[in-house]
Amino acid sequence: MAETIKFELNGKKVEIPLEKGQTLLWALRNNFNMTGTKYGCGEGYCGACTVIIDGEAVRSCGITMDDVAEKKITTIEGLSVTGKLHPLQQAFVDHDALQCGFCTPGMIMNAYGLLLKTPHPTRKQIIEGMEDNLCRCGAHTRILEAIESASKVLKV
């Protein structure tokens, strides 16, 4: 019998066959059709594939499925649990903190990971926390403002 891997995805217990070498990024995109998590560089440089694993922002392109057993994973699709936009998502909309939108899910998830650890970060802490997420359109200023304003209303 094929080995399976069990974990929690956006609050639901899930199980998929273990495919050797499969990364979390492609499991999410292909096995679960959760395409909000993006491929941008495949080597951990850009952050477009960022998800939360056990409270930590992680690049899903560098995580193989055998590493996620029994872990809790949150993706952009699972960020809002109320049906309304999550305060971070709302802040990105309010600040127009995006252009093409391709890096946006990764930006939001990385910011979420940052706020889980540091609920009220200074501007400097936000910059440091977001430094390695790349945006080509140049929405940086607004992304920083969005995270700052979300941190003021967000109860983590």
Added chain:
Amino acid sequence: MKDNKYYRDEVPENNPTFEVDRRDFVKLLGGGLFIYFQLGEFLVGVAAEAEQRRSVPTDYNAFLHIGEDGTVTCLIGKIEMGQGIITSFPQMIADELDTPLESVKMVMGDTELCPYDAGTWGSLSTRVLGPAMLVAVAEARAVLLSLGAEYLEVAPEDLAVENGVIFIKSKKNKKVSFGQLTKGKKIEKYLEVKPKAKDYSEYKIRGKSFKHADGIVKVKGEAMYSGDFRMPGMLYAKILRPPSHGATLISADTSEAEKMEGITIARNKELVAVLHRDIEKAEAALFKVKAEYKFDEMKVDDQTVFKRMLEFPSEARVVKSSGDIATGKSSSDLIFESEFHNSYVAHAAIETHTALGFMEGDKVVVRASTQTPFGTQDGIARELGLGLDKVRVIPPFLGGGFGGKTMFRQAIEAARLTKITGKPIMVLWTRKECFFYDNFRPAAVIKITSGTDKSGKISLWDYHEYFAGARGSDTIYDVPNAKTTSYSARDIHPFLTGAWRAPGNNTNTFARESQIDMMASKTGVDPLDFRLKNLKDERMIGVLKAVADLFGWTPAKSPSGRGYGIACGFDAGSYVAHIAEVKVDQTTGKIQVVRVACAQDMGYCINPEGSIIQMEGCITMGMGYALTEEVKFTGGDIHTANFGTYQLPQFSWVPKIQTKILEKNEAPQGGGEPAIICMGGVLANAVFDACGARLYQLPMTPERVLGAIAKVK
């Protein structure tokens, strides 16, 4: 920036209607008002720029449809890649038609539904397509008014329109909606006599700021990009790539790859692909393909390319000439000779080139990340030997373009593979493939000989542009003896080059504004005063004064030690001027940009906040080509393969950004590119002002900065 009170609190429920399939379209065709339009005359300039392989269509295209429920559907051949026309076009349409913004839906870029368009580039959507579209909208409004007059039994002059409802001016309760008028009817109007669109004074929705219409789907991760579609039986293709440009495949042994479970191989001439439903399995199998190549590479690299450019047999073309260069030389008190270099840079959109091909009967359909769906359709049809009616290209959202997605190799690959296999095929390039096949902004050399007379006026300007592209090579300053020569040749580059956000203009503005700064410094004049003294164009003077005001400029001779730089330029119909403040670490050579102010005159601005976002994006992206971005290569071997060796601007770089859009009641101009053109020049001039070191090459890496500082000491 216009008053924030106009800023909408709620994002309109204006979800992009990318996914209109033909059944829906047939349903659309069932009723309502259609405005057909001949696009030809509006596309002449665009087609010339695009070197399109098909002639500009002269037939009529459905362009605007007003449905039985009052929904206004605008079909355009443009695409949305973050530049924001999905927000600003509905503003223009709703305003012209007097219908609620929420009632306007956009259908973009689908080659089967939308009128032909050469491509989304050159900041052309608003300034070139916009006026054409507004005439169609004005016609629709006139037709609706005449229908309304019939219905309400009054003359059209007695009617007014608000929010998609026509009413009698003197009796507001006597009214009829657009939807009621078009219900059960199919009215087709062929626009020939062009009605006059509204005057600026009548604008209500234009000129106000609206948030991105696609913001909500994007923050939820629901916006669909090419790689996000799934189809039954879909296979990922990983394609064998040569190690370098100039390498030709001799043989490929796929036997080891074929042994892997679930792998199939597709071969067609030079195209060798491994297919698997799992992209990572396909990737692993590709590693097992053994290939042999023969090499015929150019002897050039990122260091020697500039010498090659000057020595290469190229064709010289005089772009502009006035007065006489010899007279200019003899009348000059001071002569300045400089040579500027600019490097190859990549587009590096975060979404890599992606395409999903599938068969629909005998038709090839491709969902592709492309800035030119119709060009892509042409390319696929040509490659596969099919008629245009057998190829459909549907562009979903694009994860950035910047000129890089005017190239559609990945879409042709997906089309070929789907034609061979009959299966849905997803081609999603790796970052390395994206760098390898990028149409880089060309490296370039600019040589300038200029002079000033005793009164401090520019008396000579002899400008030679090698391979940058002529856009932005104009003098812009008022010089009696000026000549601009552009040099080009085939086969100068070992790989593909092409349009990169404001093509040509980044290099030309860097060189020109650096040279101007040198003349100002040498003649002991404040660099703002020097520019104002040598300019005649009132709009250029206007943006310079505006940016000086915004920044709080105080005159000083450069280098002042303050680290202030200034630059101005013209692109896509718009005028821009920038002032930057930098700090230069003289021991490490690192430049920190502290503040950038930018004033822009873009004619009438449709969506001020949207335009400011573009300006901020230009400033931020522009720091990359100014400071770090440079493609490294030896012959056709591209060493730059991922972001580890190609540094994009990051959060810690971001300066304080100040923007101002001048309020003008003049034709709207481009907004996606202009504000990027000054970034090289303004930062180079700020570095000079900080430490007296003049940088002649972009990017201004720490090594180059230290080198320039060493020359001063």
